[in-house]
Amino acid sequence: MSYVQGLKCRECGRETGLAAVHVCEFCFGPLEVRYDYDAMAGNVTHASIAAGPPTIWRYADLLPELPGTDPADRVDLGAGFTPLVPAPRLGAALGLEDLWLKNDTVNPTWSFKDRVVSVALTAARALGFDTAACASTGNLAHSVAAHAAGSGMSAYVFIPSDLETAKVQAAAVYGQHLVAVKGNYDDVNRLCAEVAGEYGWAFVNVNVRPYYAEGSKTIGFEIAEQLGWRLPDHVVAPMASGSMLTKIDKGFTELTRLELVAAAPWKVSGAQATGCSPIARAHKDGSGVVRPVRPDTIAKSLAIGDPADGYYALDAVERTGGAMEDVSDTEIVDAIQLLARTEGLFAETAGGVTVAVLRKLAAQGRIEPSERTVAVISGVGLKTLDAVADRVGPAFTINAGLDDFTAALSLSARAETPGR
Amino acid sequence: MTVTVRIPTPLRTATGGESTVEVEAGTVGEVVKALEAAHPGVAERILDDGGKLRRFVNVFVDDEDVRFAGGLETPVREGATVSIIPAVAGG
Known part of the structure; x- marks a missing residue:
């Protein structure tokens, strides 16, 4: 059942009803979904969750599903309940004894965005929308286009025109309206904020954002459930808007409040690329002021x-x-390779940022070796092949003859660089 | 200077539904003052108690974020377009 009560401004506390609105009418602060936690107590249990599907929707009681929504009407491609896997080899490389990876590369469109989009479009449809839209750096575009296609909605997807080729094509393949905008993501987003005011579409990251953002709580829920309903000591997550990290923390808070986990302290730490690190900078310089930057990463x-x-x-x-750190482009690619080589997991650049920051925090002693630490790997490496294109390739290229292979192998052994 | 101000949906309740408003002003700060004079109640929604832009309000002068320029002191030229846009999430 739905425990959703309405929306509330995180800044000034003014309340409003359930609608496609994302900012406070008064102060422009972001609106957040309100739930009736008292009514959940005793009804939302380990058993009720385990009885649900192996997707984010097993946590439907803790998601902003509008009252009266039939589960059959969910916009659902099966996002979530992705593997939480131990990472002993990466842990050994970084000096961490209890490291885990939340492998969100295996979602329907290969990034965590499927969680938020499934929640956003389910709410959007319940609110009467038949057209979805988004501003995206790629992953969100794929997810919105796929979920719209798979549910019979239509979608307008706005992306910066300079995105990686693979990301552009992987957005276009779903047959929705793909709009490439000359400018960076912030330019696209600003355009969309204005388009959203003029067209009656459900912009997942604009007017239905309060619902959208809640989807990321499921990363926190799953981590706890997959650890046997225990909270980890430390989670390291990538930060773009900062929403995912914020919602993982909220997820842990809700589980604690509902006594679904034993109360215990946890830390969340945030990872950014140095070329776009407005949040990490605000943390590191102690100013607490998030100054916008022009991204270059x-x-x-x-x-x-x-x-x-x-x-x-x-x-x-x-x-x-927790802590925040930022890492260079070189460190990001190093970390993509380290993750792939130690754990067999090929992450996109955001995963490289997370692992590189994990490495940095471990080296600085800001993650203790014994802490149970979870790194969120949010998207798959095939989307950003350009990042590793000049670093990796075949060990050798030969004709299809055994002698050719034997000769090449012998040369390679002499050079003492097996593989590359 | 005559300046065109584009009003975002949430603020249109204060402008009687108008999506654009023309004001006379030389800086972004004066734009806010002129808006307040024409539509009382606008300023407290854009500015915090200290008279600074609220942290979730973005103001652009001819597509330039004023936080990259001079904030409320940013000059506006004759015929400029000033957009007031709430911050949005994404990725």
């Missing part, structure tokens, strides 16, 4: 220069005693 999926949830990410990290 290969981690395009994190290249949001004006992060809407930056202040809340700062709050979550500082309240839980």
Whole structure:
């Protein structure tokens, strides 16, 4: 059943009803979904969750599903309940003894965005929309286009025209309206904020954002459930708008409040690319002021220069005693390779940012070796092949003869560089 | 200077539904003052108690974020377009 009560401004506290509206009418602060937690107590249990599907929708009671929504009407391609896997070899490389990876590369469109889009479009449809839209750096575009296609909605997807080729084509293949905008993500987003005011579409990251953002709580729910209903000591997550990290923290808070996990402290830490690190900078310089920047990084999926949830990410990290760091493009690609070579998991640049920051925090002693630490790997490496294109390739290229192979192998052994 | 101000949906309740408003002003700060004079109640929604732009309000002068320029001191030229846009999430 739905425990959703309405929307409330995170800044000034003014309340409003359930609608496709994302900012407070008064102060422009972001609106957040309100739930009746008292009514959940005793009804939302380990058993009720386990009885649900192996997707994000097993946590439907804790998601903003509008009252009266039939589960059959969900916009659902099967997002979520992705593997949480131990990472002993990466852990050994970084000096961490209890490291885990939340592998969100295996979602329907290969990134965590399927969680938020499934929630957003389910709410949008219940609110009467038949057209979805988004501004995207790629991953969101794929997810919105796919979920619209798979549910018979139509979609307008706005992307910066300079995105990686693979990301453009993977957005176009779903047959929706793909609009390439000359400019960076912040330009696209600003255009969309204005388009959203003129057209009656459900912009997942604009007018239905309060619902959308809640989808990321499921990363936190799953981590806890997959650890046997225990909270980890530390979670390291990538930050673009800062929403995902904020919502993982919120997910842990809700589980604690509902006594679905034993109360225990946790830390959340945030990862950014140095070329777009407005939140990490605000944390590191102690100013607490998130100054917008013009992004310049290969981690395009994190290249949001004006992060809407930056202040809340700062709050979550500082309240839980976590940390923030940023890493160079070289460190990002090194980390993509390290993750692939130690754990067999090929992440996109955002995953490289997360692992590189994990590495940095471990080296600085800001993650203790014994801490149970979870790194969120949010998207698949095939989307950003350009990042590793000049680093990896065949060990050798030969004619299809055994002698050719034997000769090449012998040369390679002499050079003492097996593989590359 | 005559300046065109584009009003975002949430603020249109204060402008009687108008999506654009023309004002006379030389800086972004004066744009806010002129808006307040024409539509009382607008300023407190854009500015915080200290008179600064609220942290979730973005103001653009001819597509330039004023936080990259001079904030409320940013000059506006004759015929400029000033857009007031709430911050949005994404990725």
